[in-house]
Amino acid sequence: MTSRSEALIELDGVRKSFGDTEVLKGISLNVGKGEAVCVIGPSGSGKSTILRTINGLLPVDEGFIRVGEHRVHELRSDREMRPLRRQVAMVFQQYNLFPHRTVLENVAMAPVQVLGHDPEEVRERAVRLLAKVHLDGKESRYPGELSGGQQQRVAIARALAMQPEVILFDEVTAALDPETVKGVLETIRELVVEGMTCVLVTHEMRFAREVSHRVCFTDHGRIVESAPPAELFDAPQDPRTREFLAQVL
Numbered sequence: 001m002t003s004r005s006e007a008l009i010e011l012d013g014v015r016k017s018f019g020d021t022e023v024l025k026g027i028s029l030n031v032g033k034g035e036a037v038c039v040i041g042p043s044g045s046g047k048s049t050i051l052r053t054i055n056g057l058l059p060v061d062e063g064f065i066r067v068g069e070h071r072v073h074e075l076r077s078d079r080e081m082r083p084l085r086r087q088v089a090m091v092f093q094q095y096n097l098f099p100h101r102t103v104l105e106n107v108a109m110a111p112v113q114v115l116g117h118d119p120e121e122v123r124e125r126a127v128r129l130l131a132k133v134h135l136d137g138k139e140s141r142y143p144g145e146l147s148g149g150q151q152q153r154v155a156i157a158r159a160l161a162m163q164p165e166v167i168l169f170d171e172v173t174a175a176l177d178p179e180t181v182k183g184v185l186e187t188i189r190e191l192v193v194e195g196m197t198c199v200l201v202t203h204e205m206r207f208a209r210e211v212s213h214r215v216c217f218t219d220h221g222r223i224v225e226s227a228p229p230a231e232l233f234d235a236p237q238d239p240r241t242r243e244f245l246a247q248v249l
């Protein structure tokens with residue numbers, strides 16, 4: 001368990017409604033530095049919404065959100081959000097690479113344009129990061145020439161190029177051909193082993209079990225149960241968790 005003081009990410013009593021529908025009903029979650037937390041649960045239970053509140057993509061109605069020194073719930077404008085967004089990267093199911101830019105350019109673009117880093121330094125960093133996600137040799141290819149899994153690894157390298165402290169992964173393998181899923185999960189596993197702080201929404205239960213430090217099960221806008229993977233998968237306490245696991249395992 002992570003104590004409040006050393007948590008890098010802290011959510012307390014977060015509530016969010018869309019119109020009359022309350023989709024987050026008091027979410028509390030702490031993630032320590034270097035911790036990998038998987039969020040699992042049925043479709044529509046609020047998993048993506050939780051991630052979007054962490055990086056300020058979605059303003060909340062109630063509650064407290066902190067990432068490092070940033071009190072996210074108090075940030076109002078894009079300008080106020082900017083330092084937070086640099087610290088928190090997000091990787092989506094849709095990788096949204098620029099099709100007419102090479103793989104290298106896709107990775108190097110934001111650090112130059114957004115952070116104003118030296119282009120030559122960023123280029124070297126991008127080459128290193130592409131090797132890290134096992135795409136060395138693909139630097140001058142275009143996204144369309146790569147498999148879905150390779151494109152997703154470019155998207156991960158692009159996130160890393162911003163040198164974030166936290167990466168949020170939202171079902172990043174859900175749209176991939178089965179044979180390319182493994183390489184993406186392996187890349188994420190390597191990041192976790194290196195101590196990258198991650199929150200991962202995933203349907204890959206074996207991955208959640210083998211890679212994460214803690215698993216949160218969400219249902220109808222609540223975190224019903226949160227435990228180390230061995231505990232949550234082998235001895236789920238809540239009947240809703242048991243029912244969900246019975247369906248997916």
Ligand code: ADP
Nearest residue numbers: 018019023041042043044045046047048049050
């Ligand atoms: P999950 O990721 O667990 O599948 P989401 O967090 O995407 O669930 O969504 C939770 C609920 O909030 C769903 O019922 C969804 O339809 C609703 N929802 C999400 N985003 C919006 C939005 N922008 N406007 C209205 N309803 C939304």
Ligand code: MG
Nearest residue numbers: 047048049171
């Ligand atoms: Mg979702």
